[in-house]
Amino acid sequence: MAQYDDWMHDAIADARLAFDTGDVPVAAFVLDADGKRIGSGRNERELHKDPTAHAEVLAIREAAAALDDWHLLGTTLVVTLEPCIMCAGAILNSRIPRVVFGAWDEKAGAVGSVYDLLRDRRLNHRVEVVAGVQAEACADLLLEFFAAKR
Secondary structure, three states: OHHHHHHHHHHHHHHHHHHHHOOOOOEEEEEOOOOOEEEEEEOOHHHHOOOOOOHHHHHHHHHHHHHOOOOOOOOEEEEEEOOOHHHHHHHHHHOOOEEEEEEOOOOOOOEOOOOEHHHOOOOOOOOEEEOOOOHHHHHHHHHHHHHHHO
């Protein structure tokens, strides 16, 4: 579990960079089987005016380019916020076997809060989910962002 905490600490630091662009501070990265970061992303919807520019999608795109393959077998996705439906779909389609996330998203979460797509037995791929890693620190970052918006 200490390794998960270290990963999330790094993701939280990456998420803070989103404050510079006015984006919701969420960050994600993909690690290969050796623990090497092969893809990174943070929310960039506001920066690029792109509704699909979620941290997870950007990290998955970069990882696929690094591997020159859309099959991200043997990888782990680390993200500060529970993935939404779109991001859960990208995780499933890229065949990522493990997701580690921080804060729960009670409004749009698709990995246990509102939906649980990654472990839905009706689908052809299921994902190991490690939830709530440094959840309070991840949630505090989001609260800080939205408090400044008010």
